[in-house]
Amino acid sequence: MTHEYISLLELNNLVKEVLKENLTKTYWLVAEISEIRQNISGHCYLEFIQKDDSSDSLLAKARANIWANTYRLIKPYFETSTNSSLAQGMKILVNVSVEFHELYGYSLTVHDIDPAYTLGDMEQKRTLTIQQLVADGIFDMNRQLEMPVVPQRIAVISSETAAGYGDFISQLKNNEYGFVFYPCLFQAYMQGEDAEISILNAIDKIFRYVENFDVVVIIRGGGSRAELSCFDSYELASNICQFPLPVIAGIGHERDQSVVDMVANTRVKTPTAGATFLIDKVSGFASEIETMSETIVDKAKNLIDNGKHNIEIVSEQLTFFAKNIVQQKKENLIRAGYRFTTGSSKKISANSAVLTEIESRLRYSWHDVFKNQNNKIKVDNNKLVVFVKSMLHNQNMKILSDQRIVFQCKPETIIKKGFSITTFNGKTIKNIFEVTNGDQIETKLVNGKILSIVKK
Amino acid sequence: MAKQELTYNKAFAELEKIVSLIENEEIEIDNLAQQVKRAAELLTFCKEKLYSSEAEINKIMKEIGEKE
Numbered sequence: 096m097t098h099e100y101i102s103l104l105e106l107n108n109l110v111k112e113v114l115k116e117n118l119t120k121t122y123w124l125v126a127e128i129s130e131i132r133q134n135i136s137g138h139c140y141l142e143f144i145q146k147d148d149s150s151d152s153l154l155a156k157a158r159a160n161i162w163a164n165t166y167r168l169i170k171p172y173f174e175t176s177t178n179s180s181l182a183q184g185m186k187i188l189v190n191v192s193v194e195f196h197e198l199y200g201y202s203l204t205v206h207d208i209d210p211a212y213t214l215g216d217m218e219q220k221r222t223l224t225i226q227q228l229v230a231d232g233i234f235d236m237n238r239q240l241e242m243p244v245v246p247q248r249i250a251v252i253s254s255e256t257a258a259g260y261g262d263f264i265s266q267l268k269n270n271e272y273g274f275v276f277y278p279c280l281f282q283a284y285m286q287g288e289d290a291e292i293s294i295l296n297a298i299d300k301i302f303r304y305v306e307n308f309d310v311v312v313i314i315r316g317g318g319s320r321a322e323l324s325c326f327d328s329y330e331l332a333s334n335i336c337q338f339p340l341p342v343i344a345g346i347g348h349e350r351d352q353s354v355v356d357m358v359a360n361t362r363v364k365t366p367t368a369g370a371t372f373l374i375d376k377v378s379g380f381a382s383e384i385e386t387m388s389e390t391i392v393d394k395a396k397n398l399i400d401n402g403k404h405n406i407e408i409v410s411e412q413l414t415f416f417a418k419n420i421v422q423q424k425k426e427n428l429i430r431a432g433y434r435f436t437t438g439s440s441k442k443i444s445a446n447s448a449v450l451t452e453i454e455s456r457l458r459y460s461w462h463d464v465f466k467n468q469n470n471k472i473k474v475d476n477n478k479l480v481v482f483v484k485s486m487l488h489n490q491n492m493k494i495l496s497d498q499r500i501v502f503q504c505k506p507e508t509i510i511k512k513g514f515s516i517t518t519f520n521g522k523t524i525k526n527i528f529e530v531t532n533g534d535q536i537e538t539k540l541v542n543g544k545i546l547s548i549v550k551k
Numbered sequence: 552m553a554k555q556e557l558t559y560n561k562a563f564a565e566l567e568k569i570v571s572l573i574e575n576e577e578i579e580i581d582n583l584a585q586q587v588k589r590a591a592e593l594l595t596f597c598k599e600k601l602y603s604s605e606a607e608i609n610k611i612m613k614e615i616g617e618k619e
Contacts, residue, residue, distance in 0.1 A: 245559045245601065248608065275604045279612045304615050307608075377601065380559065384597050387566045391590045394573040395583055402580045 107197035118193045121206060127186050129156075137163030139170075139181075143203065159191065159203040169208050176210035177217065179324055183288060188212035217324060224329045224354050233336040237360045240341045244380050246310040246373050249278045250301040250340070252294060253314045254285050259345070259366035263314050266370035274377045279308070285315040291325035298334050305339055310373070313355070314345040314366040326353035335359055345369035510541045527551075559600070562593040569593075 101109075126143035133139045139161040145154045161169060174180050181187065190207035228234040249267075253260040260280070267276045281297040284290045294313070301311055313335075325331060326346055332354040335342050341360035345368065346353060356362045363369040502508065506516065516539045517524045524530060530549045538545040569590045572578045578586060 243559070244563060247600075248612075274601055277608050277612050279616050307611055307615065380563070380597075381601055384563065384566060384594060387570050388590070388594050390570050391566075391573055391587060394570075395587050398573065398576065398578070398580060398583055 104197055107195070111195040111197060114193055114195045121190050121192045123188060123209070124191050124203070125186065125188050125212065126157075126159075128181060128183055131181055131183060133166070137166060139163075139166045141181075141205075157201065157203055159189075159205055161205040165206060169205070173208055173210045173213070177214050179213070179217065182324065185213060185324070186216045217327065220324075221327045221354055224327055224332055225357070227329055228332055228336060228354070228358065231333065233333060234358060236336045237338055237342050237358055240339075240360055242341050242360065242376065243309040245377050246341075247274070247276050247377065248307060248309045249276060249373065250304075250308045250311045251278050251280050251314065252283050252297045252301070252311065253280065253366075255280060255282060257285060257315065259314045263312070263345070263366035263370045266367050267373065270370075270374045272374070272378055272381065274374065274381070276373065278312075291328050291331055294325070294331060295334060298338065301340075302338070308340055310343060311338060311340050312343045312345060312369050312373075313359070314369060323353055326355040328354075331355060332358050343369050343372065507541070510539070515540050557593075557596055559597060562597050566590060566593050 124143075126145060128141055129144040130142035131139065132141075141159045141161070143157050143159050145156075146152065147154050170180070179185070188209040188211075189205045190209075191203040191205055194202050194204050196202070225234070251260070251263070253263070264278060267278060270276075281300050283293040283297040285294075298311075301308065323346065335344075335355055336358045343361045343363060344353075344356050344359035345363045345366045346356060352362070361372060363372055510516070517536055518539070519530050519534055519536045522529075524536065530536060530551075532549055532551055534549045536547055536549060538547060569586050572586065573583075
């Protein structure tokens with residue numbers, strides 16, 4: 096049996112009819128943009144998705160488009176309201192109708208957009224980021240860093256082609272004071288999908304050379320005011336919070352502050368303002384040291400002038416006192432001189448009389464002394480002769496008596512009295528142990544010698 | 552004074568000290584010349600750093616720029 100069949104086109108037309116009949120109105124739909132592109136004719140093609148809140152897995156997906164005539168209105172409206180352009184990852188609230196095309200299938204056509212929802216969503220993300228930074232205890236870290244007194248070595252995160260970067264550099268180089276700055280560019284995309292990751296890379300690179308820099312400047316400047324959501328990202332903000340150098344954010348975002356603006360050490364509105372900030376900082380230092388220099392010169396001059404003045408006063412006083420003293424001494428001298436001349440002649444005559452008297456007295460007394468001494472010497476002389484004579488006599492008597500004793504002790508005298516001297520080998524024997532049996536000994540008597548042999 | 556590497560901060564602190572010494576006239580006139588001379592050295596150091604480009608820093612910046 097053959098089945099009745101319809102063509103694919105007929106079937107698709109059926110689906111189209113059913114959808115059209117049942118889904119007549121438009122719907123306000125919340126979805127996340129997973130893809131977005133604009134073609135040359137100004138139509139915008141998107142892909143909407145819905146993720147599971149907890150697991151992040153995809154729950155639904157649909158193609159969508161915003162026709163050029165609608166997109167021309169929606170785009171600026173959305174951007175001025177949110178300061179962001181429609182971008183991947185963004186959640187939006189849109190008014191859609193359901194379409195079915197026999198060739199292209201199911202899709203949604205966007206008719207209107209409510210930026211408030213996206214704003215709220217972004218705000219919520221921002222709030223979460225801020226809360227997380229605070230909870231981590233790092234929110235204020237970069238803001239608490241002290242800006243160097245003279246920030247001259249500047250790591251710049253920007254895109255070389257960005258107008259803001261050019262403004263920043265030329266402002267620095269042409270500063271009116273002639274200060275030297277050393278900017279060094281670390282390239283990064285400042286907008287688009289890759290902005291966040293490329294800014295993070297730049298931060299990492301700067302960190303490697305951190306000791307060569309005083310300050311980091313992030314400038315976006317120029318270009319679209321949109322696509323700032325990366326500056327609300329936790330990853331980027333937390334890197335800036337914890338960066339060891341003060342970060343100056345010149346992201347150029349008039350109305351709202353991004354989280355990066357909030358956590359950066361210093362926030363400036365434009366790149367040019369960033370350059371001005373740095374120049375002012377340096378000029379502040381320069382004028383402070385200039386003031387100190389002037390103070391030192393003035394005060395030193397004062398001190399020297401005071402010193403001079405003091406010396407003058409002292410010198411005047413000195414001359415005055417010196418004059419006085421000299422005058423006084425002079426007067427004293429004159430007075431003394433007068434006293435001397437008048438007093439001295441009197442004294443001289445008086446003294447000379449005294450001297451004459453002393454002289455005559457001396458002469459007489461010398462005679463007496465001499466006479467006395469002479470007599471005394473004569474007496475002493477006689478005494479000495481008597482004393483020596485008696486001493487000599489005494490000595491003589493003593494010698495005679497000693498002579499007698501010596502004579503009686505002579506060996507000859509002693510031998511005569513019966514004593515004898517016995518010798519052995521010419522040596523006098525005084526002890527029995529000095530001879531042994533058979534020794535020939537000699538005994539000396541008064542009138543001869545006896546030779547004997549020892550027998551013990 | 553020990554020969555340490557001078558920085559803006561150190562130079563500034565030392566200048567402040569000299570200014571306060573001189574302002575409060577706590578300084579012996581005999582030391583004045585010495586202090587003023589030191590102040591002049593510090594000022595010259597700061598001004599040179601502020602207004603004259605240092606070849607060494609330029610070189611470092613260029614090297615970093617080329618590497619990255």
